[in-house]
Amino acid sequence: MPERTNMADATPIRPIPAGEVTEWTYESDVVVAGYGVAGASAAVAAATAGAEVLVLERAGGWGGAASMSGGFIYLGGGTPLQKACGFEDTADNMKAFMKAALGPGVDESKIDAYCEGSVDHYHWLTEECGVPFKMSFWGEPGWEPPGDDGLQYTGGENAAPFNATIPPAPRGHVPQMSDKRTGEQGGGYMLMKPLTDKAAELGVGAEYDMRVQALIVDTGGRVVGVQAKQYGKDVAVRARKGVVLATGSFAYNDDMLEAYAPRLIGRPAASIEEHDGRAIRMAQALGADLAHMDATEVAFFCDPQLFIRGILVNGRGQRYINEDTYPGRIGQATLIENQNQSFLVIDEQAYEEGMSRPTSSPQLRHQPKRVAESVAELEAEMGLPAGALQATVDVYNRHAANGEDPLFGKKTEWVKPIGSPVAAIDLRGMTGGFTLGGLRTSVDSEVLHVSGEPIPGLFAAGRCTSGVSAGGYASGASLGDGSFFGRRAGISAARS
Ligand SMILES: Cc1cc2nc3c(=O)[nH]c(=O)nc-3n(C[C@H](O)[C@H](O)[C@H](O)COP(=O)(O)OP(=O)(O)OC[C@H]3O[C@@H](n4cnc5c(N)ncnc54)[C@H](O)[C@@H]3O)c2cc1C
Known part of the structure; x- marks a missing residue:
């Protein structure tokens, strides 16, 4: 620096x-x-x-x-x-x-x-x-x-x-x-x-x-x-x-x-x-x-081609923004409102799809370090209280099944239930x-x-x-x- x-x-x-x-x-x-x-x-x-x-x-x-x-x-x-x-x-x-x-x-x-x-x-x-x-x-x-x-x-x-x-x-x-x-x-x-x-x-x-x-x-x-x-x-x-x-x-x-x-x-x-x-x-x-x-x-x-296809959660495992917005809004929401804590939760299929798309920022394509068969296992690996991330994914998936995101209004084209295997990409401090x-x-x-x-x-x-x-x-x-x-x-x- x-x-x-x-x-x-x-x-x-x-x-x-x-x-x-x-x-x-x-x-x-x-x-x-x-x-x-x-x-x-x-x-x-x-x-x-x-x-x-x-x-x-x-x-x-x-x-x-x-x-x-x-x-x-x-x-x-x-x-x-x-x-x-x-x-x-x-x-x-x-x-x-x-x-x-x-x-x-x-x-x-x-x-x-x-x-x-x-x-x-x-x-x-x-x-x-x-x-x-x-x-x-x-x-x-x-x-x-x-x-x-x-x-x-x-x-x-x-x-x-x-x-x-x-x-x-x-x-x-x-x-x-x-x-x-x-x-x-x-x-x-x-x-x-x-x-x-x-x-x-x-x-x-x-x-x-x-x-x-x-x-x-x-x-x-x-x-x-x-x-x-x-x-x-x-x-x-x-x-x-x-x-x-x-x-x-x-x-x-x-x-x-x-x-x-x-x-x-x-x-x-x-x-x-x-x-x-x-x-x-x-x-x-x-x-x-x-x-x-x-x-x-x-x-x-982080490359928007990746995070738009998953959900971003804060240090408590809660979603805090629609992932299809301007990435700079996500940066501000992460740093200013969420103590610079962010994880991308994304399933394997969505990750592979994002990685296959063109990008201007290949250096921002991070590898997941935590991968699990279930959200329950993933949240345990992330050190979150039992049920915290599961509740987030349950609510997201329930509405995503209808192509909706009533909490944050993400557009239908980007709303898909999160499947398995599922990974968490650690984006803490990435601002x-x-x-x-x-x-x-x-x-x-x-x-x-x-x-x-x-x-x-x-x-x-x-x-x-x-x-x-x-x-x-x-x-x-x-x-x-x-x-x-x-x-x-x-x-x-x-x-x-
Ligand atoms: C990688 C990157 C990507 C960016 N992408 C965008 C983008 O896409 N769109 C966008 O709007 N902004 C972008 N920005 C931000 C944008 O470049 C700056 O905010 C913008 O250039 C500010 O304009 P300025 O004229 O105030 O400063 P500058 O363009 O930096 O010009 C200021 C000049 O003043 C000189 N200077 C400083 N102190 C003194 C001094 N005491 N005496 C004499 N000269 C001095 C500096 O050396 C410099 O040449 C990006 C910046 C970077 C680095």
Whole structure:
């Protein structure tokens, strides 16, 4: 596991008065901190709006977590890809789903703007930036499409409880790429490559190995630049119009995790060690407000092709969720509501069937360690009280015989009585994730002071902000709100 960043190691975080700056090493209209998805989108939008733009990136190149990501971008409301695959969607249905699934406590104005602007955002990505999507749908269970299909359900829209009241549509749009390798080279690369090519074409400058450390403010409280460390030297960078913070989450800052999202301690995932929360601290030091710091995305490390065909039980042998929902909902329910305790109970036939299906995540296909002829034997082997798992399976099987799951509403196509031999796959502790909370921003990506007023000259987007997810999550929400509100940050900064 990579080493974590501790705030104590960093240089002082307090805002630096502009009057103390003796030399501006770099200067631009808009200065963007972080060259991941939010930073690249901000840079393209600001440059398109006519601003001179300089991006400062801590790593040796652009990309961030976004380049390593699966690439899902949450888009809907009737995008050309949805239409080409035969799905109807509206901005209102998308809003209803996002407000129901990504809460509690969502910023409704952000979701409204996001959904109303989603089709336009698709066109911006494809036509202005050249992001490619294959016009095909992947309908099998899975974290990602195993091939290069462009569209998938990524939020549980077509599963209980949402499908009962909100017309479902798949909204996970994944850029086309062959030879994908999860966590190394995914669809996210095919989002970032066109975005950064576009930025270069527009004349956006970039400085690498440049770690932004503090904000520089004038006497009126306006942010006029940043202090950064480049090759071990402190440099001051002047922003004539505005600074955009886009440095990612705080998943790798143990102090902040302990304070805000302690369940993620020791289990950061789908993030990178550069996500140290520094930008959040820098803006806090200027009076910035925060939102939903306890919200976390939680991945569940098992192949959906397997668990959808069995039942998931907690440490007491009780079912706790419909297994056909978005795997990230299962991750959250496991970690947050069930003490990170989960077992997959599955019979041999269902296991073999799942193993024979295509998957994007063969590494998440676990072998059962406990196999028995009866559920009574299995629960004894698992160390559960006599009758606990039997009661669960009895109830499940009684209704499954009619293709029903009255407890959790799993869809009929996935409901089958559990037979024999039967196995338990130990999934205790098999979760990890990243933080979703951060700076409170306006719909125009202005960083808001605790007074509610925007902090002049300061903008932010991506996972250093609280975006569309306040608690729940859907795959694609991070690249989605990072690119959408990143664009808005760039435009706002350019006009500032
Ligand atoms: C394996 C994997 C799969 C994922 N799959 C998906 C998916 O399918 N869909 C989805 O929506 N999300 C996915 N995510 C999450 C998603 O990639 C991130 O949440 C998203 O990239 C956040 O955007 P961002 O711009 O805030 O951060 P990033 O894209 O990480 O960009 C932040 C950049 O800031 C830089 N930086 C950090 N600190 C500083 C500093 N002090 N100074 C200068 N630069 C700094 C970083 O080096 C980085 O380049 C996945 C992540 C991983 C790793």
